[in-house]
Amino acid sequence: MTSAPVLSPVADDLFQLHLPLPFALNRVNVYLARGDDGWTIFDTGLNTRAARDVWTAALAALGITLRDVRQIVLTHSHPDHFGLAGWLQDQAGAEPPPVRLSPQEDRQAHQVWDDLPRSGAASERLLLACGMPPAMAAEVAQGVVTTGAMTLPHPLRRELIQAGDELRIGRRRFQAIHAPGHSDGQLIFYDPDDQLLLCGDQVLLKITPNIGRWPDFQPDPLGRFLESLRQLEMLEVRLALPGHKALITDWRGRVNELQAHHAARLERTLAAVRGGATVYEAGQQIFDGGDAFSTHEWRFAMAETLAHLEYLEQRGRVRREEDAVWRFWPA
Numbered sequence: 001m002t003s004a005p006v007l008s009p010v011a012d013d014l015f016q017l018h019l020p021l022p023f024a025l026n027r028v029n030v031y032l033a034r035g036d037d038g039w040t041i042f043d044t045g046l047n048t049r050a051a052r053d054v055w056t057a058a059l060a061a062l063g064i065t066l067r068d069v070r071q072i073v074l075t076h077s078h079p080d081h082f083g084l085a086g087w088l089q090d091q092a093g094a095e096p097p098p099v100r101l102s103p104q105e106d107r108q109a110h111q112v113w114d115d116l117p118r119s120g121a122a123s124e125r126l127l128l129a130c131g132m133p134p135a136m137a138a139e140v141a142q143g144v145v146t147t148g149a150m151t152l153p154h155p156l157r158r159e160l161i162q163a164g165d166e167l168r169i170g171r172r173r174f175q176a177i178h179a180p181g182h183s184d185g186q187l188i189f190y191d192p193d194d195q196l197l198l199c200g201d202q203v204l205l206k207i208t209p210n211i212g213r214w215p216d217f218q219p220d221p222l223g224r225f226l227e228s229l230r231q232l233e234m235l236e237v238r239l240a241l242p243g244h245k246a247l248i249t250d251w252r253g254r255v256n257e258l259q260a261h262h263a264a265r266l267e268r269t270l271a272a273v274r275g276g277a278t279v280y281e282a283g284q285q286i287f288d289g290g291d292a293f294s295t296h297e298w299r300f301a302m303a304e305t306l307a308h309l310e311y312l313e314q315r316g317r318v319r320r321e322e323d324a325v326w327r328f329w330p331a
Helices: 049-062 085-091 103-113 116-129 134-149 221-232 251-272 279-286 295-314
Strands: 007-011 014-020 027-035 038-042 069-073 099-101 158-160 166-169 172-178 187-191 196-200 239-242 318-321 327-330
Touching (some): 007 049, 007 239, 069 085, 085 099, 103 116, 251 295, 295 318
Antiparallel strands (some): 007 014, 027 038, 166 172, 187 196
16 A cells, blocks of 8 residues: 655645655655646656655645646756656656756756666776776666666657746746756756745755766866856745755755865865875775765765866866876875
């Protein structure tokens, strides 16, 4: 028997739904907005039986079906946000709602999730260059393929949203804002009249968004993330609705905490390569408790360590020796 969905009103005509994830980060938040001519879904969760059951129960609790959904809007194409988009379309019948996302995230979804063997191999090559032990790198690569399978079926009807576009949903008008770093083309959605922000994974409470350097992604994700935070700090935000964890009521305070976190992490990264280190060796020093990490968690730790090293490299503070395995040194 499926337990009652965790479905909560968070603002007028706007609901938050908790969906389970099979990871250490065990929940993703998705949102449903009621409009004059139907509903909008923001993000979808990962395609697991448990998440599908929650969706079914949540729609029943709202007294609607997927035929009442006019659009599915994705902040970004990471599997926990993209994964059920195709299934939701399939369940909607003969006239499925469009899945709408940014051009960059649409390309990324095709590039990463349409060819899982290629994506797994690319991840393994990157992790080997980072100095991860071969057996662990192979296991992580298989995890990419396994997780990617939980994005099937892929949505067939897709439409693009550009930064600066406006989405009108009932009385609300959401402005699409490009918020890169966590993902190259992530869009977040701001209602200036209500000072309400659907902030995706750009700003989270309790945890820091993963800012990782992944295969096929644009360089310097941390630099782009920090620049995005500088711009987002200026927004007047009464309430932010994140992709994970709790609602955010002190927007500027949390943005400032993330900025301070990465400033400290950059100094710790610099110290970790003082005598020369691979990305894997640096990560072991940077992440307390890394010995207890699962291979899935090490994948994210490596990507984040590399992003910080690349940030320092591009600003002349470290140098990289490139061979089969990269080694970083103070500049």
